[in-house]
Amino acid sequence: MLKITECPTCGSDRIKRVCKSLRREWKGTPCVVPRLSFWECPACGEQLFDPAAMRKMEAHRPRNPKTEKRAPRCVLTRCPSCGSNRIRRCQRDWRGTFKGKPYFVPGVEFHKCPTCREEFFDRTAVRRIAAFSLIAGEVFSAK
Ligand SMILES: [Zn+2]
Numbered sequence: 001m002l003k004i005t006e007c008p009t010c011g012s013d014r015i016k017r018v019c020k021s022l023r024r025e026w027k028g029t030p031c032v033v034p035r036l037s038f039w040e041c042p043a044c045g046e047q048l049f050d051p052a053a054m055r056k057m058e059a060h061r062p063r064n065p066k067t068e069k070r071a072p073r074c075v076l077t078r079c080p081s082c083g084s085n086r087i088r089r090c091q092r093d094w095r096g097t098f099k100g101k102p103y104f105v106p107g108v109e110f111h112k113c114p115t116c117r118e119e120f121f122d123r124t125a126v127r128r129i130a131a132f133s134l135i136a137g138e139v140f141s142a143k
């Protein structure tokens with residue numbers, strides 16, 4: 001398991017793993033994640049989350065955050081690679097690595113062409129993956 005012994009923000013060695021309900025805002029909508037395990041620094045208030053915690057937060061995210069604007073969806077009807085019209089939208093959890101450390105993005109939507117097996121990720125998906133990889137990078141930057 002990921003182990004953090006020094007706060008990446010203030011350098012305090014008092015940072016410790018805690019398990020408690022976390023109140024946070026998700027795009028302006030408050031939500032509570034019960035019994036979440038994460039690291040907290042009592043010196044500066046920094047909180048760090050590992051992929052398991054991120055997954056749990058994602059699961060407790062409000063369904064329809066009020067302020068969330070629906071990004072225009074990219075809909076492909078023809079495969080840009082082979083021209084097949086069998087291309088369809090699907091969803092999969094994304095596992096990637098950032099600076100050599102793994103991270104996880106639940107439910108990324110993308111297009112997949114069954115003819116040439118090409119996969120296409122739109123801007124929304126890319127942005128989402130980038131956001132998660134940055135969070136992961138932050139978490140894992142603490143050795
Ligand atoms: Zn700190």
Ligand SMILES: [Zn+2]
Pocket residue numbers: 079080081082083084113114115116117118
């Ligand atoms: Zn294709």
